[in-house]
Structures are given as structure tokens and as C-alpha cells.
Amino acid sequence: MTGGRPLFVLPHTTALFPGVVLSLGVSRRDNAALVSSLHKASLSSSSSDKLVACVTLKQGANEGDSAASDAAATDGYRDDDRDSDKQLVKFSDDLSLFYSYGCLARVVRVERAVTGQLQVVLEGLSRFRLLSITSKDPYCSATIEQYDITPPDSTDIPTYTLVAQLKRLARDLLSFLASASATSSPPATSSLASNTRAIRRLEAVVNRSGYQDAGKVADLLVFTLDVPVEQKIAVLAARSQVELLSKAVELLSQQINMIKISQSINTSVDTNLNKKQRDFLLRQQLKAIRQELGDKDNEFNEDEELSELAKKLESAELPPEAEKVVERELKRLKRMQPTQAEYQVCRTYLETLSEIPWSVATDDKIDAEMMHGAREQLDHDHYGLEQVKKRLLEYLAVIRLKSRGQDKSVIEKAPILLLVGPPGVGKTSLAKSVASALGRKFYRISLGGVRDEAEIRGHRRTYVGAMPGLIVQAYRKVGVINPVVLLDEIDKMGENSVHGDPSAAMLEVLDPEQNNAFNDHYVNVPLDLSKTLFIATANSLDTIPAPLLDRMETIRLSGYTYLEKKHIAQQFLIPKQVVANGLENGQLNLTENALLKIATSYTREAGVRHLEREIAAVCRGKAVEFASFLENETAEKYESLVNENDVEKYLGMEKFESEIAGRELKPGVVTGLAYMGSGNGGLLFIEASKYARGAGSGGGGGGLQLTGNLGAVIKESAMLALTWVRAHGFELQLVDASTDNPLAGYDVHIHAPAGAIPKDGPSAGVAMTVALVSLLSMKPVPAEVAMTGEMTLRGQVLPVGGIKEKVLAAHRAGIRKILLPLRNRKDVEHDMPQNVRDEIVFVYLSSIWDALAEVWPDTGRPVTMVESRL
Template sequence: MYPTTLTVIPLENKVLLPGVVMRIALRGQEATELMRRFFKKTEQQVIYVVCVPLQPSKITDIDDCTSQAPHVPISPQQPPSMTNNDQQDKLVSPVQQVRLPSFGCLAKIVRVQRAGVGVFGVYLEGIQRCQLVDTMIKKDEPLMYHVKYNQDITSSKDNRVVEGYQTLCKTFVHKMKELQMPDSLLLQLTKMTSTMAPLALADVLVSIIETTFDEKWTMLETLDPMQRLHLASSLMQRQLQVLSISQQVHSTIEGKLTKQQREFYLRQQLDAIRQELGQEQKDEDEMTELNRRLVEANMPSHAVVVAQRELKRIKRLQPSSTEWAVSRNYLEWMADMPWTKRTDDFVDIQRAKQQLDDDHFGLDHVKKRIIEYLSVIKIKGDLKAPIICFVGPPGVGKTSLGKSIAKALSREFHRLSLGGIRDEADMRGHRRTYVGSQPGLVIQGLHKVGVNNPLMLLDEIDKLVHSSHYGDPAAALLEILDPEQNNGFTDHYLNIPFDLSKVLFIATANNLDTIPEPLLDRMEIIHLHGYTFEEKLHIARTHLLPKQILAHGLDLKDVIISDQVILALAEHYTRESGVRNLERTIASIVRAKCVELAALREKSSPNNDQVVNKGYCPEVILEDLRTILGVYKFDKEVAEREDVPGVVTGLAYGGSGNGSILFVEATRMPGKGGNLQLTGSLGDVIKESAQIALSWVKAHAYTLNLTTTRRMNIVEHDDVHIHFPSGSIPKDGPSAGVTLVCALVSLFGEWQVSSTTAMTGEISLRGQVLPVGGIKEKVISAHRAGIRKVILPWRNKKDVDADVPVSVKMDIEFIYCKTIWDVLNAAFMKNNDKQKWSPTTRMTLESHL
């Protein structure tokens, strides 16, 4: 026997029939008390409740309900902690009062899940029809209701109705087989039709087939068994008729429509059937919506196969399982990837030139390469995107140049910061077997921009961590940046090829030394050198100064800085290759003027601007720099240096596009003789250059009139010490050979080299001057330091003609040398009137030239 005093659970827009399992969401004090009873029960105990259907839209008059129906607290509101799976479930909560019908369905609680804070997902199994009798109220306890059960009795004269209904059920199962329903569902339907009693089978099938809420309500409140069988038979006959019509229409159009058209037609047909049945149009469920997005993604055939297989798999999983969430996330990534979406390249060469000139001053060789690429696209219509790598010091505009190229191409722009990336999975993605897996940075970037042909900037590619225990991310970039392979790039998360050939990759780096050779081979290197003072003046005047004035809330007329002041900032406060520190320094000056203007406005009347204008001076002069920025941070290195024998100025390349002048100091001292001591944090290459320089000077000491006989050792009783100042800075490279020779010759001959003369180049043991790199950076740094004569290898003449700005070449005298004798002649004989060359030495040098 079942209990006669039970708790009532009202179901809004739902009907629970005997033999059917339904999931609902419960909340509130009564729900919490009910769940506490369920979890405290023993294995033999069963928790029974009464489920009563309720449709608020149908119950408009309380008097229409049974007078004996008690009030119960219900609420269809949904807590914010509900998941998507529970959004279609109604919740029980004490908010408003509505009368219940006098009939319901006895149910037992089968299973309970926590669906949120104070929310429970309850699985109920319908058992038997019952009627509500009256209410039993106890203090401090939830409402309980007396119920009366109804027995189903059939007579032998009703066998014809029973057999007719069983025949309809078998026909329904056969129709399901024709429609190729899943085997698991067919097996369950066949088992039910052969084993269940007709009345129980009627309740179950009415819940399965297409029926409205009112029809299920009528099925529940009908107590006469034969009337229920008649009702179930009529509903089954209607369902079979709908299936027959659908099958005929489907077979008629099957050979005329594509797969996507057929799916669209059937979806529209299903909506029309629901409207004819009086059921309101419902939103597409989650899987239907996901399937629609997959269809609209226009994926290639190999991706469609994977997506269909995963979609079939997710339909067999429970929404509460972890695998369901992983598969759903994967399908959402597949649906949102831009498989065919792209932006049209709007190529206007003149507009692109204007865009590049407006955004960047100088950089003519970079602009030339970009215009070449755009011109080929305009003529050919399409071009495999090159992999360009901008290499240069910080602050020269590598990243902003990528944005300008994207504007010129009318493409989407996305920046990937690669500095410090140490995990290979960041580039190739994580496999789906790991918790929290996601695609790599490249696929994430494409997903974010929504097109398959953006401009993707790989920023700081030289800062990647190489060969860590997480893998080598630089090696993972090989396939991404190879134009012959990236049309089938396979991300570990998607696990299917994706075409990256339409993406225009642009990389930036400060130094090429840390980029692996295989990766470097896949990129086209474009060097961006440092700016000259004239270029910095133009950039500050047209871009940096207006930007900072407006950023600080001032007008352009409130801060006036002359060209002389800007040049002083670049020369004495921000000695760099780029303009980043120059912009910060200008910002400091603008802030100082803001302080001055704010102080004057506080003293004057808020509405009297004339007082402010009289006391405020917008112009910044040279004397103001020391007050605002302090003393000079940099002085010209050669401005105060006197000409001293044994001290020569060289040129060095400091990496990242930075050049500098380098002093070489040599001295002799009593010792064992022939020992060479080197200091200044030197590398092996520059130490070997010093050995070669000393050997050459010893070999040609008699020719240079430094000894009286050919067999005399110039360092027989002396040791030599060569020092490079700024000892905390590491120095290495093959470009200091000629400087070391000149320093030793100046030391032993007591001849002076002018402080405004600098040189660079490597020498061989036979005295040949070999070419070196970084000419533009070295020459610009020499010009910045006040050098007026530069001695260079002969084979570096083409570098000066191609790279050095005209304004710098006009201020510096360049002398190109093939041998070390040319260098000595340029450094000593053509210096000034202070040199005291002996006639023998002068004749010797002239004979070698």
C-alpha cells in the first residue's frame, strides 16, 4: 500500500504520467527539507510525492478550481546559478499562491543531483493516479496532503479495444524502423509493446509521441480505463498519419534537394506541424543550435566528417559528464572557426603610400618592399603571403608598422606577444585529453578576428624560450611560418588541418642571434636602423609632441617647443636608436607645463582666462630643461677629450641596432717583455684581434721608424696593456682590428690621433683591411658623438652610399682604406700640424701607399 499523506509538487506546463520518468528542478525551504529526508533514508525506504500539473495561463479564475484544493507556494522563477541543462526546468519556491487541481500522479524520487546553490535536480518516476482530498497542517512542518488512489479495472468485453490499441503500437514501432531510428530506441519500444500492460503502455507512449499539454492533462484526469485507451488510440492514429505524410513528402523531394536544403525543409516542416497542433514555437535546443552553426560554418569535407562523428557521440553522452562538456567545447570551436570567412583586399597603391608616409617617417626600404607586395597583388589578384621579419632596436616602430600595413591592406590586425613563451603547446595547442585544453595562440587569434586572412604580428620572436622541458616553441613555428607547409597546419586541439596560407605573418625582433637558423631561413629579413637627429626632430614635431599635448588635456598652443630644444632632448637626455624615451621625455616637459598652468588657474578666478594667459608662458627654452629634467645625462664623448698618444676612437655595434663609439687605450710598462694584458670585459674574438695587431706592429716596427734595426724587438723590455673603458659592458667582435693597430703605433711612436677621428675594420696578419657590419649604426653613433672623420674599409663604401642618411654624410668625411697603411696615413699624416713625422717614416708610408 502507498502512503495516504504526501507532499505535493506542482509542475508548471508539465504532466507526469504513470510509468514515465521526469527530471525537474526544485528549490526553497520545502525542497531542502524534502531532499534532507531523501538523503537520510535507508536503502529499503522510498520517498513518495504527488506531482500535480499546473498551467498558470489556463487558470485565470480561482473559483474554477476545486474548492477543496489547498494553496501551495510555487514560483517559475529561475536562480542565476542554473546551468543550461536546467533552464527548461521550472522551480518550486515560495513566492506566490495558486490553487491546484484535485488530481495528480503518485511518484517516487529515484535520483537527486545538486544543480546549484540551494537547487536540486530531482528524477521522479510516475506510479499511479490519485486525487487530492484535504490538507493536513502541522506546526513547523511543510504542508502535507491526503490523497485517494484509483484502481484501473477492465472487463472482458473491452478486449477488442485493447487489441486495437496493441496493433497501433506495433504499427508505430514498425514506422520507427522505416524512419531508421537508433537501434537502442527501437529495442526499448519493442520490449515495451510486448511486455507492458496496455493501460501502462498508453501512459508511456502518450508521453513519447507529439502531444500537447492539454492532451496529457486529459489523459491524467481520465479515470475510466477504456476512455483512456480510446484517447491514446486517437492520439496514436494522428501520430502515424503525420509520420506517413512526412515520409511521403521526404521521399518525393529526396532526389531533388541537397543535404543542407533537405535539413532546412524538414526543420520548417516540423515547425509547421507544431503550430497546427496548437503548441507554441519553442526555441531550438542546444544541440540543434550547435548543428545549425556547424552547417553555416561551411567547413571543408574532412572537417565535416570529424564534426558529424563528434556530434553523434555527444548525443549519446549525459550532459552532466565531463566528456560532454569537452566535446561541446570542441564543436563550438569548430563552428566558430573562420573556415571560409575572409576580408577582401582593397589594394590602392597611392592610398597605401600615403598611409605609410603618414604613420612613419623615413624607412624607405621597408615601404618599398610593402609597395612591391601590394603591386603584385593588384596585378595578379592573389599572392602567397610572404613571411616578413622586421629587425631593429626598440622604439623604431616595428609593431606600429605592422598596424599600418594592415590598414593599407584593409585587413584585420592581431598581435601575438611571443616574449617569454616557453611551452610548445602555446603554439600548437593542447590535446583534448588534458583538463582545460585549448587551441594554440595562432588558432585563438584567427578565432578572435573571425577571418582567415588577417595580418598576424608575431611580436618579439627572438624572445622565445628555446629547448625547455616543455618543448621548443620556436620549432613549433617552423610549420606555421613555412609557405610550403602552412596550408595544412594541424593544431593539436582541433586535430584537423587548417589553411594558414592566406594569413600575412609579420615578425619583429631586436636581434637575429637568438633566432634558430631553420626558423630564420623561412623569413624575409628587413632591417630597421636607428633614427638620426634630423629624423627624430621630424617625428617629434609631427607626431610625438602633438600626441602628448592632447593626451594631457592641453591645446597645441599651450606648449611650444623649438627645434633647438627637441634636438637637445635627443642629444643630451635620450641617446637611443628609437624614439620611445624621447616621447617619455617630451611627456615630462608637458606635465611640467601642466603643473605650471594648474597653479596659475588656482590663483586666478575660474572665469578669468586673461589672468592665466598673462602669467603663463607656453614656450620651453633650453634653460628650462635643466629645471624640468635635471642635468644632462649624456655629453659628447669627444667634446672634452684631448689628443693623447696611445688613445684612439673606434666604432662598435652594441646589438639591437645600437651603435656607439669605443675608446681604445694602450700603455707600455717595464716588465718581462712581450706580455700583452687586456682588460675591459673582452671576448675571445677581440682578444685575438689585439694579438694580431701587436704582431703586425712588431713585424713592421723598423718600417714605421719605431726601432733602429730590423732585428730589434720593440717590446723586448716592456709589457703592453690595452684597456677598453666601460669595463662593465661586455665587448666582442672582429671590428676593432684597425683601431688596435693605430693605438699601438700611436703609443710606440708617441703620435697623436685626433679626437674627432674614429675608425672601424678588421685586419689580417698581412695588413689587409677587412669589411665589417653595422656601418649605418656605427656612423650614426659617430655623428651623434661629434666625430668629423671616419675611416672605413674599402668594401664598406657601398653600405655608406646605400644606408647612411645624406645629412650625416654631409657632416662627416669618409676615408676608405684597403690596407693598414692607408689607415695609418689617414689617421696620422693627414691629422693636423701637431704631428711630427720623421722624413724617413713619411717616405716609408708613401712608398706603401
């Protein structure tokens, strides 16, 4: 029978069969228009008014179709709604969008779900073939050819045989599903596997069905199977009873075989499973599935992974000793089962060996222009630091000469450089510049806080969670054997503890004579570190053990002068902060006087980090002004220039003032120089005062009291100074010939201000002696004069360390004359910036009398006594 019917479009995963009741959520526009039209029909309407032709949409037939749709049967066995079509198919008269066969259905009811979605219940009646689309608006209508399958003839032996086979397979399938549901391990072959109630109802239908009901039972069983919709449409397209039963029997046989295979896999896995192997259940299941499928060529299995690992190790060009270890471990790995606990440990070890760049090296930029290019690179990245640049260029020159006629990648015994200096002077960035000049890869290892030896040498593989040390990990990440490795903050490594001594572990790393065979505990194969350029950084040498310090070449980086800070700010800091704060070139112009004021009145440091923060604050202030100018055209014209008087507007009141500006010229006050532990120099003020001894304390005098958080060495210097002054009171004209004690009846109190700061070291002997002489002679010391040096009991001035740091600190504080030990003259002439030497007068002392004569020119020297031998 041929006629026209409205089309109800089913999701591409659903097919409706005669005798099946299907509940669907309506989300398509055409379906919604059709259902609404039927819902408005009166109850007295004929049943033919509620007949619709249900046709399945092909997957991928339209871009807007959702491919994840589903439906549910409500024939008493299933009652759920899983229609998830969220997109609409555009109306089209193209028959290729739909399958050619469908099911004529009656609309049982239309209702509104709790969620607000429209629900429709359809009852399948008969099969049809789609002929043409007749209309598209508001819903599709089509011309169909409706047909029915005649009941089977009981006298037809082939048909009778198919009916019997169908019922037997149906009972087997439902029996398998019921047993799987009872054991809570349903196979993924039917959506009924976890629905015990639905299985029982299907069993009742199969058991009650007679010979004439075979076609209905076949339709119902095929509908419940989770098979591709194409196979269901093929059953729906059957024209005869024999064709219908044959296709249904074939599908049921396939499903039963799949269930048997699944149960066989589960059984084989369970028999080999024990308590220790439960964690590897999924791996065994996957392996069993692959064996059943017989598909080993296209799947990436364990054997292929081991083959790839072996190839990777072979291409790594390991040294002979490492090759022996790898060969032995690969044999062990192939004999082990993946379920063994040691399997993954052994495999991880071999993967680590394959990732170490045993022979991969970066070619250095060794050519005729190398030296010139390296010099330009260092000058471009850093201002000043001439001694450091000189040493690095020497290293590059050696590489250049050794590479002639040799393999450019082979450079032996690279030096171990140690850059020592206060924070913010460019130690880390200098190492990056070296890597860039050489054309090598750069890697930074932070040693601050490292307290475990295993972090350097690695853990032994017998420990749980063992891993290589920081050195081996660095090579794995950079991928070459000759990088530039920065060992940052080497002076802040942890000391000897229960975890070992990490500084002792670094001895082999940083020894050019030994590190060609470095032994990491995890790798346990010698690794050549001699091609790596190690650059270490530290703020102080005091906390570095002497054996470790002996293995490194020390290069000192002192603080910057104001002139150097000005150039650094103009060349590096200002352009960087202008871009970082949203400005452009030309929108901020800091005058030299403004820069000098920021450096002197708002910062007090050896480096330039705080100076950069203050420049950033000025940039932010100018950014606010420029943003206001852009938003308000009537505002005052934007001014990019920042002069000395504008600085306070952006940075607030001055944070520092000259340390000697407010110093009163009083007897007993002297400006000394000290070296701070962080690598900075500073001023050390010495104040001396005398007071009368208390009643009943006895005669004499010369007691000494010290305050200011002074250490043992500086206390000894004070005692030595007091003894020398008392011993030379007559020569100093502090006493006359009748008395020999310039402190008769008095005690002395020496104080160093800033008592919260610990002070120690052999640098204050000269300053304390001059302070005592000033106190007792009542002659003040000029404020612009500073001094440093230690003194012996005979009055000789001894050399001290940290001269450059002390002189730079004095220069920043406005000191213009410095008294230094004579044997420190080479430090000034060799390592002091020229502008500092031009602005400061250096006076060199061989004895304390030289210092007194420089401070007070009228001080007489003692007459040398000549012993008579007459």
C-alpha cells in the first residue's frame, strides 16, 4: 500500500520495529512541530490522524546533526529516554539523508517531562519503504510503500527450523545475560545486561510465543541488541519471513559468540591473578584481548616498546662500560614479566641512560670573528666588570687556539669559575652572556638550601623513588654534553648532616682533574663532565669549605660606583622598565642629576636591583600621567622629562642621607671602614668617651668598656689600641714627664653605633687608636676622612681584605680621603675604577704614626733612640 505520511526523524543510533513501544524526547524542530500538531488534535480524531512514518537519520548526513542520540523502548521491558539530539537537521528533500526503510508508528501519547522536555511515545505497527519527500514545512511528509511480512507456514521445514533455532539462541542469549548480571560483570554486548527485570520479561515473552509469533520475537530481540544501526535496518528491510528470521539468527549468533569470548578472556585473566598481581589486571585484560583478536602488527605492545628502547640505547653512542651495563640490563628486562615489581625499575633505569647525551655536543662559535663577537656580546650585556670579561675572553682564546686542526666539539678540562660578589651585581646574567657568546646551551642549578648529598650524586636504585642527581638531570634536560651550567648560590648549600655533606659531593663535580669520570649513584656509570663549563656564584667565601674553594678559580665582582650605576640605568634599566610599564621610547627621559639623586638618596646597595625598583616606580608614576592625558584631552600637556626636583613627587621623601653629613666634629669620633658578610662594604663609626672612675674603685685608671655588638677580634683590637696609647702617652704629648698614665682616674668607653648589626674582623685597629688619641688630646678628626687597617702592638699597620668593597662604600657615602695600609696599595691601583681614584685621595700607612701625622699634621714623631756602645 502506498500513501503519504508525516515523517518523524529518529536519531542515527535508533531504529523502530513493529511491535515495539519507543519513548523519545523531542528536541528537533521538525519533530516538535509534528508532535505539537498531533497534540492539538481532538481525542475524537481517527487513529489514522496519529500515524507517523519513523525513519532513521544517517550518521554524518548533516553538519548540524548530533551524533550521540539514543532512544528507549517502553514495550514493558524498557522505559527510559536517552535522546540527546541537540542540533537540528536542515529540512531537505534529499532521500540520501535517511535510511530507505522505516517503521510506521502510532503516537500513543504526548507528555511534558519533569525537566520541561516534550516526550512522545510511539508504537511500531508495520514496515515501509521511503519513496519521496513531499513537503518540508513545518515538518517533513513523505510518500511511503507500506508492507507486512506474512506469518510463517508451519509446513515449511526451513522456516520451522529457523524458528526453532531463533528460540534456542534467544534462550541462550538471555541465559548469558542473566548470569552476567548476577555476577556483576555484564558484557558490553547488550544494554539489557545490567537490567535483570527486563531480562526476565523477555524470557517470558520468548517462552509464551508460538510458531506464528516468530517474526515479532525476532523484531523485539534485534531491537534490544547493541549492534550498529545499519544491521538493524537490514533486518527491518526484510521482505519475507525467511529473510527476517535468517538475519535475526545471524545477529543472535554473533552476540552469543562475543559473550563467550568475553567470558573466556575474563576466566583466563582470573586464573592467573593473585594478590600481588591485582594492580596489573587491566594490562592482562588488554593483552588477552589482543591475543583473541590476533592483531599484533598494528598494536603497540610491550615487545615493540622494548625494541624501540634498545634502538634508542644503540643510537646513544654509549661508552664501552655503559654498553656492558645496558646489555646486561636489557637481557634481564626481557626475561622479566611486566607484572614483576622490578620490571618498571629496570626499564626506568634504561630509559634514563638513553636520555643522557653521552656524545651529543654543541658546536662552539669558533671562527675568525669569535673573539670580536664575544667581546661585543659581553659589552652589550654588561657595563664594566673588566676583570671578569678579561678572564672569559682568555678562556675563549684558549678554545680558539686548541680547536685549530681538531674537532671543534672536543674541548677538554673546562675551568671552574666562581663569581663572588654582593647581590645584584650581575653574576647570574653574566653566566647567560657567556653561554650566548659561546653558542652553547645554558642551564641553571640552584644550590641554595640543598642539604642532601643524594641531590647531587643521586639515589641508589635500591631505594623506592630513586632518581638521578641534579647534575645528571641537567644533562637530560639540555640534551648536550657541553652546556654552560650555572651553580647558583653555592655558598648557601647545607652543611654536614645526617643526610650527608652536599659540599663534599660537589668536590668531584668541580675538580677538572676528576670530573671526566663522575659517578652518579643512580646511573652508576662514569659520566664525562670535563666538557662542561661550570660557573658558580656566591655572595661570600666564608661559608664555602676550603677543599671546594680550592677547586674553583675565584673572580670577584665588587659593587658599582655611581658613574657605573648611571650608565647601567641609561643603557639597560630605563629601557627595560619603560617597556615593562606600558610606555614607549621617548615617553620617559630621566636627567643625569635625577638618576644620581635616585642612586644616592633612595638606594644604598652595591648592586642595581633596588635602583631598578625605584626606576620602575618612576615609570609607573609617568604611566599614570600619560594614561590620564589620553583619557582627558583637556588635561595639561604630558611632560616626559623627569629632573632632579621631580623625583620626590614619584618616590616620596628621601630614604637615605649622607652618613657623614650630620657628623659633628667632636674629639673621639672616627669614621672606619668595614666589610659586610653579604659582599658589601660599609662605614664603621667609632665613638670613644672617658669618664671618672667611681669612688672606692682604687687609683690608676684605664679600664675599658665595649658596646655595639662587637666580636672577639674587634674587642682585641680595642684592647690593643688602648695599650698602645697608654704606652706612648709621653710621645703623643698626652702626659708630662711626672706621670706615665694618660688615663689616670678615668675609664674609657668605646662604642660602635648600629648595635643590632654584628661587627667583627681585623679592620678597626687603626680607627680605634686614632679615636683614643683624639679623645685624650681633645682634637677632632675631619669628617671626610675614613680609615681601615689593623695595627700591631709595636704600631705597625697590617694589610686587610675587602679593600674595593670598603672604598666603594666610602665613595657612596661622600668620603674624599681614605687612609689604607701600605701593603694594600696594589689593590687600589690594580682593581679600583679610575673615577673613584680621581675623586678620592688615598694615603698609605706603614705605621700608626703615619695616620696620626696625616690627621693632625702637627703631631710630632718620636725620636728614635740610639743605644751608645761607648
